[in-house]
Amino acid sequence: MNIHVIILISIASCNALLEVPLDIRQSWEDLIERFSSQCICEVGVSPALAVGFFKKGQYSADFCTHCYVYCVSEKLNLISASTGVVNQNEFLRQVAGTTPPMVLNCSIDANSKKDRCDVGYYMYQCIVTALLVPI
DSSP states (O other): OHHHHHHHHHHHHHTOOEEOOHHHHHHHHHHHHHHHHHHHHHHTOOHHHHHHHHHHOOOOOOHHHHHHHHHHHHHTTSBOTTTOOBOHHHHHHHSTTOOHHHHHHHHHHHHTOSSHHHHHHHHHHHHHHHHOEEO
């Protein structure tokens, strides 16, 4: 009997839905709002994919989404326009929910990407993953 309860609890916890807390997602939306339309037009991303990434934490295989995230990040000085490298201090200052260890860890992975669009996308993807909580 006890083993069945443990198995059920384990299965339930593995299948739990996760998301970034709403207040953090809203803060991100507020942060990118002034550049969102401009970057959607510049990179030609579907507005639904662009909004879905920050608002709902929806990842996309569409490369235009990667470039959209980079575009917004670069305009906010979260990624250097000249070097394409993550600006850790700006991420900590501007992006709600981030911590120094999180930003350091995520930037190491993101900065290893060869394409600038991937740097922005994987930086945020790493942060989103780090901030997921059960709903």
